[in-house]
Amino acid sequence: MRLSSYLRKAVMGAAAIPLLAGCTGEQEAGGAVERAVEKPASWTDLPVRTGARDVVHRSYKVRITVKSLVRGAEEDMRGARVDEELKGMVPHYLTFEVTNTSREKIPAAYMVDSNFALNGTDWARGEKVYVSGGRPGGGDLPCADTAPRTLAPGDSYTTCVTYVLPEGVGVLSLTHNADGYFDEGGAVATWPVEGGLEAASAGLAEPGDIVRVRWDAREDGVLELPATLVSVRRGSAADLANLDLDLNENERRGIPYYVLVTYTNPGPKDLYPDQADHVRLLTEGGRQIQGKTPYILDTKIPGCPSDWIARLIPPGDSVTECSIHLVTDDDDKPFAVGFAEADRPGLVAWRAPLH
Numbered sequence: 001m002r003l004s005s006y007l008r009k010a011v012m013g014a015a016a017i018p019l020l021a022g023c024t025g026e027q028e029a030g031g032a033v034e035r036a037v038e039k040p041a042s043w044t045d046l047p048v049r050t051g052a053r054d055v056v057h058r059s060y061k062v063r064i065t066v067k068s069l070v071r072g073a074e075e076d077m078r079g080a081r082v083d084e085e086l087k088g089m090v091p092h093y094l095t096f097e098v099t100n101t102s103r104e105k106i107p108a109a110y111m112v113d114s115n116f117a118l119n120g121t122d123w124a125r126g127e128k129v130y131v132s133g134g135r136p137g138g139g140d141l142p143c144a145d146t147a148p149r150t151l152a153p154g155d156s157y158t159t160c161v162t163y164v165l166p167e168g169v170g171v172l173s174l175t176h177n178a179d180g181y182f183d184e185g186g187a188v189a190t191w192p193v194e195g196g197l198e199a200a201s202a203g204l205a206e207p208g209d210i211v212r213v214r215w216d217a218r219e220d221g222v223l224e225l226p227a228t229l230v231s232v233r234r235g236s237a238a239d240l241a242n243l244d245l246d247l248n249e250n251e252r253r254g255i256p257y258y259v260l261v262t263y264t265n266p267g268p269k270d271l272y273p274d275q276a277d278h279v280r281l282l283t284e285g286g287r288q289i290q291g292k293t294p295y296i297l298d299t300k301i302p303g304c305p306s307d308w309i310a311r312l313i314p315p316g317d318s319v320t321e322c323s324i325h326l327v328t329d330d331d332d333k334p335f336a337v338g339f340a341e342a343d344r345p346g347l348v349a350w351r352a353p354l355h
Contacts, residue, residue, distance in 0.1 A: 042073035046092075046171055047194035054101065055189050056178040057112045061102040064112070064176060066191050067095040067158065074167065086129055089164035092118060092171065093143040099156040109157070110147035115177050118163040119286030121170040121200040122346060123338065126163035172196035173286040187250060188329045190285040197284055197335070204336055207231070207353040213263075215275055216342035223266060225275070229337050229350040230260040230320060232281070233303045240324070243301065245292050247326065254326035257281055258304035259291065259337055261323075267315030275339075281325035282336040282349060291323025 048069040055062050072091040098112050106112075118126035130145070143160040151157065165171070171193045178187040205211050212224040235256040240247070259279055265271035281289040304322040313319045327334065334354060338347030 053189035109151035214341040254328040270312040276323040
């Protein structure tokens with residue numbers, strides 16, 4: 001199954017254009033501008049699991065409380081001043097409160113939302129956008145970034161950010177990553193959206209199904225390799241104790257999952273097997289966790305056999321590769337396995353059979 005996606009990422013530090021007149025996006029705490037906006041019938045309140053999560057923004061302790069998530073309408077983007085390629089996308093308006101629970105003032109408090117992600121049911125992340133203007137006919141859009149420049153201990157602010165997703169893609173979850181790197185091993189807070197997981201699972205290939213994945217064979221161009229998900233096994237941190245893996249502190253405490261995928265060389269030349277770098281473990285919380293492999297080629301890992309070591313695969317032969325994926329959130333679980341294809345956005349994915 002192909003999971004369509006929109007993978008272009010917002011550039012950090014891009015200049016923001018205020019949405020509503022009088023909102024600078026960098027006010028002092030308590031100076032937020034609030035304007036009531038009547039919701040058109042085309043807007044939908046999504047059933048996100050609201051509530052507070054204690055997170056870390058850089059080195060500061062912060063409490064984030066999600067208030068609401070509203071799916072707008074494609075027409076919202078027509079009247080707004082926004083990049084041309086984003087028109088036709090569907091805006092989603094996230095409202096949340098930020099409270100400084102640390103003992104120090106937070107500089108650049110408006111950057112807290114930089115660690116947020118809106119995860120689509122295709123496991124791609126929505127793009128955060130800055131828009132100005134209003135809906136056709138002169139109506140205001142409902143979302144203004146009113147975050148302050150700094151935030152004193154105990155102070156709070158409520159703000160709203162806009163994300164866009166392709167038409168037909170739902171929302172799986174909201175996540176906040178403590179280190180800002182969405183696919184790495186930092187601490188993650190998750191707000192699921194009811195029905196998102198069911199929508200994401202629709203049409204997934206089953207384990208054992210053969211899916212042709214596009215892989216860049218460099219000088220030989222892009223090949224379509226028949227691929228099969230063999231298994232997903234839960235391991236133990238003890239398995240990795242003496243391995244030469246590049247793990248951060250959170251990953252060392254995480255749970256390893258071993259993903260085995262078999263590929264067949266369609267020819268006409270020998271195949272150099274290094275497809276494991278393109279495998280992603282997809283979680284119920286909406287994360288894409290890239291795999292890791294040991295630097296030492298003859299490393300033996302319990303539960304993670306691999307027959308690719310130091311040999312080329314002749315045309316018609318198959319190879320099974322194992323990749324290690326570290327899940328660092330105790331409340332998150334593997335759900336599917338994806339393959340990031342060459343020259344195409346998105347993933348192809350199988351349902352994950354856990355053992």
